[in-house]
Amino acid sequence: MDDNMTTISNFDVDMSCQRQNNDDKLKNPRTSGWLLMTSPWPTVSLVILYLILVIQGQRWMRDRKALEIKNGLMVYNFCLVLLNAYIFYEFLMTSWLNPAFNKGCQTMDYSTNELPLRLAKVCWWYYFSKIIEFMDTFFFVLRKKNQQISFLHVYHHSTMPLLWWIGVKFVPGGESYLSGSINSFIHILMYTYYFLAAMGPHMQKFLWWKRYMTALQLIQFWWIFGHALYSLYLSCGYPNGYNVALICYVMSHILLFSNFYYRTYTKKAQSGKVKARKDGAPDRVIKGAHNGVSNGNINRCNACVNRML
DSSP, X not given: OHHHHHHHHHHHHHHHHHHHXXXXXXXXXXXXXXXXXXXXHHHHHHHHHHHHHHHHHHHHTTTXXXXXXXXXXXXXXXXXXXXXXXXXXXXXXXXXXXXXXXXXXXXXXXXXXXXXXXXXXXXXXXXXXXXXXXXXXXXXXXXXXXXXXXXHHHHHHHHHHHHHHHHHHHOSSTTHHHHHHHHHHHHHHHHHHHHHHHTOGGGGGGOTTHHHHHHHHHHHHHXXXXXXXXXXXXXXXXXHHHHHHHHHHHHHHXXXXXXXXXXXXXXXXXXXXXXXXXXXXXXXXXXXXXXXXXXXXXXXXXXXXXXXO
């Protein structure tokens, strides 16, 4: 009886030690001391503050004149282009161009070796960039562009920091490389567009490619979705729970972006064709609808684009 109790006791101790080791591993001491990484509450507080400012800011600006902040927008967008270019470069060097990195399904490497640690650092920079991007919405509020503060916009901006805090805290590496690298590349193009658009209406002739940015957003989400499913199937050592969470999160974006694309481009194009038949000027109206500018209404064009992320 005593021997059996001793065996059970030793088994419980071994299991407890194993769980402790797993917990310590998941806590990832490499990132624990980094800015905002000690606890989730600073990030949660920033997200709550963001939502409060978005709601109260629109009320505060209701009876006030919209601010003209063209130069501020240009500086902000240009800085975001540079930041995302740096992030994309770091992802490129630590994963895509790393011959030892398995692009199909890369297990987590919690070591302090140069490339795994460098990958963890760029994951942190990507997370921090999502907090900086709160300014996207604040600029809309100050310019009284309330129609551009859609559910999709606020949902994306408020959830990305939370998702990536978890990623940097527990899995800064491995399969995290894909979504961060693709999205940072998309954001280079997006903030380049915003930078050019902020320069004024004379740049409109160079901004014909906005529709394709939305298409690229959808392609990236389907790519990430498929890759996460593949990684889940292979079960290569990257925690499956995070893949499942990513799949659910990406699906929400696919649904929201598909709805945005349909309302902004497909539905308007169909309406344009109907109007063209009534007006007897199909070429002019259809071309305008396809370019996102109906009857020369540039402001409507900008409103459609700025709803994108």
